[in-house]
Amino acid sequence: MIKKAVPYILLAPLIALLLILLLAVANSLLQGLGYMPALGLNKISLDYYREVFSNPEFSASLLLSLYISLISTIFSVAIGVLICASLIKTKKAEKFYRNVLRIPILTPHIAVALFVVIIFSQSGILSRICYQLNIINEINEFPNIIYNRKGIGIILGYIWKEAPFVAYFVLSFMESISVSYEEAAINLGASPIRSFFSVTLPLSMPAILNAAFIIMIFSFGAYELPFLLGVTKPKALPVQAYIEYSHPDLRHRPYAMAENGVMILVSLVMAALYFYLWRKKSDGIRKSYDK
Amino acid sequence: MTNKNSILRLIMVFAAACILIPVALMTVWAFTSRWQWPDLIGESLSLRGFREVFINNVQGFRILVSSIFISMAAAFFATVIGYMSAQAFSMYDFPLKKWLRFGSMLPIIIPSSIFAMGIHVYFIKWGINDSITGVLAGHVLYCMPYTVNILGDSREALGNKYEQQAAMLGCSSLKAFFSITLPLMLPSVISAFSMAYIISFSQYFITMLLGGGVVKTYAVLVFPLISAGDRTIAGAYTLVFLLSSIFIFMLFEGAIKFIVKKIVGTET
Amino acid sequence: MKLKVENMKVALSKKDIISDINLSAEEGEFLSVLGASGCGKSTLLKAIAGMLPLKEGSIFVDGKRIDHIPAHKRNIVLVFQDIRLFPHMTVAENIAYALKIKKIPPEGRDAKIKSLLEQIKMEGLENRNINQLSGGQQQRVALARALAAEPKILMLDEPFSSLDENLRFDMRLLLFDIHKRYHMTTIMVTHNKDEALSMSDKIALMDEGRVIQSGSPEDIYENPINYKAAKYFGDASFFEGTVSKGKFNSPEFSVDCSLKEGKYILMVRNDAAELTEGDDFEFIQRVYTGNEEEYVYQHGETGSKIRCRNNSKKTDSLPVKASICLKREKLRYYKISSS
Numbered sequence: 005m006i007k008k009a010v011p012y013i014l015l016a017p018l019i020a021l022l023l024i025l026l027l028a029v030a031n032s033l034l035q036g037l038g039y040m041p042a043l044g045l046n047k048i049s050l051d052y053y054r055e056v057f058s059n060p061e062f063s064a065s066l067l068l069s070l071y072i073s074l075i076s077t078i079f080s081v082a083i084g085v086l087i088c089a090s091l092i093k094t095k096k097a098e099k100f101y102r103n104v105l106r107i108p109i110l111t112p113h114i115a116v117a118l119f120v121v122i123i124f125s126q127s128g129i130l131s132r133i134c135y136q137l138n139i140i141n142e143i144n145e146f147p148n149i150i151y152n153r154k155g156i157g158i159i160l161g162y163i164w165k166e167a168p169f170v171a172y173f174v175l176s177f178m179e180s181i182s183v184s185y186e187e188a189a190i191n192l193g194a195s196p197i198r199s200f201f202s203v204t205l206p207l208s209m210p211a212i213l214n215a216a217f218i219i220m221i222f223s224f225g226a227y228e229l230p231f232l233l234g235v236t237k238p239k240a241l242p243v244q245a246y247i248e249y250s251h252p253d254l255r256h257r258p259y260a261m262a263e264n265g266v267m268i269l270v271s272l273v274m275a276a277l278y279f280y281l282w283r284k285k286s287d288g289i290r291k292s293y294d295k
Numbered sequence: 296m297t298n299k300n301s302i303l304r305l306i307m308v309f310a311a312a313c314i315l316i317p318v319a320l321m322t323v324w325a326f327t328s329r330w331q332w333p334d335l336i337g338e339s340l341s342l343r344g345f346r347e348v349f350i351n352n353v354q355g356f357r358i359l360v361s362s363i364f365i366s367m368a369a370a371f372f373a374t375v376i377g378y379m380s381a382q383a384f385s386m387y388d389f390p391l392k393k394w395l396r397f398g399s400m401l402p403i404i405i406p407s408s409i410f411a412m413g414i415h416v417y418f419i420k421w422g423i424n425d426s427i428t429g430v431l432a433g434h435v436l437y438c439m440p441y442t443v444n445i446l447g448d449s450r451e452a453l454g455n456k457y458e459q460q461a462a463m464l465g466c467s468s469l470k471a472f473f474s475i476t477l478p479l480m481l482p483s484v485i486s487a488f489s490m491a492y493i494i495s496f497s498q499y500f501i502t503m504l505l506g507g508g509v510v511k512t513y514a515v516l517v518f519p520l521i522s523a524g525d526r527t528i529a530g531a532y533t534l535v536f537l538l539s540s541i542f543i544f545m546l547f548e549g550a551i552k553f554i555v556k557k558i559v560g561t562e563t
Numbered sequence: 564m565k566l567k568v569e570n571m572k573v574a575l576s577k578k579d580i581i582s583d584i585n586l587s588a589e590e591g592e593f594l595s596v597l598g599a600s601g602c603g604k605s606t607l608l609k610a611i612a613g614m615l616p617l618k619e620g621s622i623f624v625d626g627k628r629i630d631h632i633p634a635h636k637r638n639i640v641l642v643f644q645d646i647r648l649f650p651h652m653t654v655a656e657n658i659a660y661a662l663k664i665k666k667i668p669p670e671g672r673d674a675k676i677k678s679l680l681e682q683i684k685m686e687g688l689e690n691r692n693i694n695q696l697s698g699g700q701q702q703r704v705a706l707a708r709a710l711a712a713e714p715k716i717l718m719l720d721e722p723f724s725s726l727d728e729n730l731r732f733d734m735r736l737l738l739f740d741i742h743k744r745y746h747m748t749t750i751m752v753t754h755n756k757d758e759a760l761s762m763s764d765k766i767a768l769m770d771e772g773r774v775i776q777s778g779s780p781e782d783i784y785e786n787p788i789n790y791k792a793a794k795y796f797g798d799a800s801f802f803e804g805t806v807s808k809g810k811f812n813s814p815e816f817s818v819d820c821s822l823k824e825g826k827y828i829l830m831v832r833n834d835a836a837e838l839t840e841g842d843d844f845e846f847i848q849r850v851y852t853g854n855e856e857e858y859v860y861q862h863g864e865t866g867s868k869i870r871c872r873n874n875s876k877k878t879d880s881l882p883v884k885a886s887i888c889l890k891r892e893k894l895r896y897y898k899i900s901s902s
Contacts, residue, residue, distance in 0.1 A: 008389070010383075010387065011383040011386075011387035011389045011392075012383075012389070014379040014380065014382055014383035014387075015379070015380055015383045015395055017375075017376040017379065017380075018376055018379070018380045018395070018398075018399060018439065018443070019395070019398075021376070021432070021435065021436045021439060022395075022398045022399070022401060024414060024432065024436065025401055025402060025405060025410055025414075025436060026401075027413070027414060027417060028405075028409070028410045028411075028412075028413030028414035028417075029405060029409070029410075029413060030413075031413045031414070031416065031417065032409060032412065032413040042416075083310075086306060087306065087307070087310050090303040090306040090307050090310075091307065093300075093303050094303055094304060094307050096304070100311075101307050101310075101311060104310075104311045104314050104315060105310075105314070106544075107314055107315075107318065107541070108314060109493075110493055110537075110540050110541050110544055111318075111537055111540070112496070112497035112499075112514060112536060112537070112540065113497065113499070114497070114499065114514060114517055114518055114521055114533065114536070115321075115533045115536060115537050117521050118321060118521050118526075118529055118530065118533050119317035119318070119320075119321060121521070121522075121526075122317065122320050122321055122324060122526065122530075123316075123317060123320065127332045129320060129335075131332070131333070132332055132333045132334065132335055133335070135332075135333040136333065136335060143332055143333070164313070164314075164317070168310075168314065184643075184645065184647050185647055185649060185650075187614055187647075188643060188647040188649075189649075189660070190614075190634050190635045191612055191614070191634065191635070191640055191641050192635075192640060192660055192661045192664065192708065192709075192712050193635050193636075193638065193661050193664045193665070193712055194635055194660070194664055195635050196299065196635070198664070199635075202660075203649055206651050207649075207650065207651055218403060221403060221404055221406075222403070222406075224406075225405075225406025225407075225408065225409065226406060226407075226408075227406070227407075227408045227499070227500045228499050228500070228518070232518075232521050232522055242406060242408050242409075245408070245409075245412070246408060246412070246500075249412050260412070261412075261413075264409045264412060264413065267406060267409055268405065268409060271404050271405060271406065272404065274404075275404045
């Protein structure tokens with residue numbers, strides 16, 4: 005009997021933490037549905053969700069967050085895979101590059117925000133270079149790359165941090181594929197580029213999709229970069245939600261929670277999509293590896 | 296042949312430059328007195344920024360040190376929990392295994408701000424808001440998927456073949472754990488620990504909301520300075536932030552290399 | 564296609580893996596590269612295929628130098644020891660890989676795939692997933708995939724090592740068949756001497772990164788060029804001794820021979836030794852392998868062992884102590900260099 009319980013005993017702390025997390029999620033969902041006994045709101049209602057969805061500011065925020073996470077993920081994955089592939093083939097100074105790639109992974113998002121500001125802001129380095137090259141004459145002529153409505157600054161910040169993450173995440177996997185299957189493909193007459201795209205890349209997809217999933221969900225729901233590099237309108241969803249949350253009038257709370265609820269939903273949909281895609285892609289490949 | 300190689304080399308150089316240049320720029324900025332637009336060089340070298348970080352802001356240094364301790368604690372708990380969970384997932388088969396495995400990845404799906412906002416009232420109810428306990432709980436929760444993952448992979452790779460062998464030779468499971476399994480898992484344990492440390496040290500929202508201004512970590516301290524005007528000061532703070540992360544990380548890396556060398560007798 | 568390798572040296576991480584490699588294979592010849600694990604055989608194949616750079620030396624195919632040609636243009640195909648069938652492709656897609664590169668249109672590809680599957684006795688399995696195949700089937704598909712590329716030179720790295728005995732025999736026949744049909748220059752790396760002896764036109768014996776002997780199977784078996792080569796083919800016992808005044812002397816034996824003075828190792832094949840009356844050797848073990856029987860005796864003083872093949876049928880009364888009578892014409896001697 006005790007033997008059967010061992011795994012559960014080992015997992016007890018994990019389960020406790022997860023229960024706390026689930027409580028937080030449940031609370032958000034319930035409060036979003038208007039259930040806040042402390043405020044005398046005892047009825048479940050979709051009013052808050054309805055209000056949220058009919059608010060153009062909210063849809064702008066939602067779209068902005070989706071846009072930011074989609075664009076930054078696409079670029080981060082493309083650049084990350086490119087760096088990964090180049091790194092595998094680079095023999096010289098390999099150690100140096102591997103260590104440099106680790107730096108963004110160790111850098112807190114807060115620092116990344118400062119980097120983006122230093123380089124791309126109107127008073128940043130790029131703007132100064134443009135002035136010195138006589139491309140612009142006044143500080144205002146430099147375009148608003150960062151605090152801009154499409155969140156370009158935010159996207160740049162995410163790419164800086166996430167492309168190396170993707171490269172690092174995929175590295176050992178892609179390396180083992182490259183050493184064996186890519187070699188076989190070249191041997192059969194495929195040029196290095198052809199063998200990369202027809203063999204290495206498809207076989208590395210499980211790891212690449214895994215990395216993409218992690219950064220996509222993260223960049224959708226993270227607070228720091230959108231707050232530090234975002235513009236007043238539209239705000240990214242996490243920023244918007246927190247503003248509502250910290251409103252002194254507690255009756256705004258369910259509204260904030262409804263926005264959180266939407267974020268939870270979108271994240272879950274992304275997760276479901278990933279598991280479906282991942283399952284499809286890697287089931288056949290996984291089985292052959294296990295042989 | 297050489298054409299392809301030089302393109303690849305170019306890509307790596309460009310990538311390395313994109314990574315190193317911002318860091319270098321910020322470092323330089325932190326050491327200037329003033330660097331106004333449109334100058335390409337700062338006004339003069341100065342330690343004004345660092346004076347602010349270490350001397351003027353008396354709290355600043357104290358907060359840095361206590362942040363390091365908090366993150367060490369978070370990393371410790373996350374690693375222990377991660378190891379126990381990894382042991383359960385890789386060595387046992389039991390109902391709900393798949394669900395719990397998925398659950399351990401849940402913090403990756405639910406953003407930390409949503410967790411913090413959702414649990415806030417309950418932490419208040421339980422009296423752990425504005426306390427290190429609450430902050431730690433949040434940090435550990437969000438480090439946990441990574442430690443479970445890292446330790447899970449290597450626990451599974453190690454398998455129980457050595458423990459089985461030890462048992463056959465008459466060794467108790469406790470002894471086997473300390474003399475065989477743990478030493479072999481040590482590199483992975485340290486790797487998980489350092490990853491958890493970095494994640495905890497960089498955490499902002501959880502500390503900000505659940506710590507309520509009472510528990511202040513370095514991340515919470517530096518955050519408002521980024522959008523403030525003075526880049527020299529922001530740079531100085533951020534540089535200290537970045538360096539302490541990298542320093543601790545390199546410390547752990549060195550520890551791993553040392554242990555692997557001692558145990559296995561080869562370099563990695 | 565004729566292959567010639569001259570003075571090849573390949574190094575990895577500053578260490579020479581193979582050096583002074585000189586070998587050649589005529590058009591349509593089946594060459595086996597034989598040697599123990601770690602002697603550099605696989606490195607040799609990879610270097611010829613272009614996957615490893617040469618530190619020194621050159622490779623010629625049909626008289627033209629190819630070591631500066633990139634690997635994917637050499638048309639020298641290697642069947643890897645770990646097979647490496649592409650997991651994300653079916654059997655047909657794997658085989659078609661080289662055909663697609665050659666831009667053969669779909670109908671041509673399908674016909675070729677069908678023909679190859681027939682030759683490897685796997686008709687109808689075009690759409691099987693790789694992970695559904697057995698080890699032997701995977702091996703065959705890997706062979707078909709290589710053949711589809713129509714290589715000038717076909718190379719195989721220990722193609723049968725992961726298969727069990729029965730399968731190995733069938734695969735050997737298959738490879739032999741295919742070699743005859745295509746008349747393709749084939750180089751096979753193996754550590755199994757029976758395979759090398761039974762399948763090859765020529766054998767190159769490798770040890771510690773060097774080719775120590777190369778010749779026909781009979782040549783190498785009957786006349787190993789040195790002690791290492793002799794040891795490789797087994798079935799023999801070795802005794803150290805000295806030759807002086809026309810006689811080889813070791814603690815165990817004394818034999819007339821016409822060699823120059825010096826230190827030698829005497830090789831006694833198991834069919835060169837016969838039991839006679841005597842007591843300097845003691846019985847240790849009887850080794851029965853089904854189609855052969857050996858007795859192992861140990862010298863009373865030195866402890867050296869000698870293996871004798873049983874040529875008669877009677878196995879019941881083995882003398883505990885015996886002497887060994889040697890058949891002079893089957894003995895071989897290897898000089899020990901004075902250093």
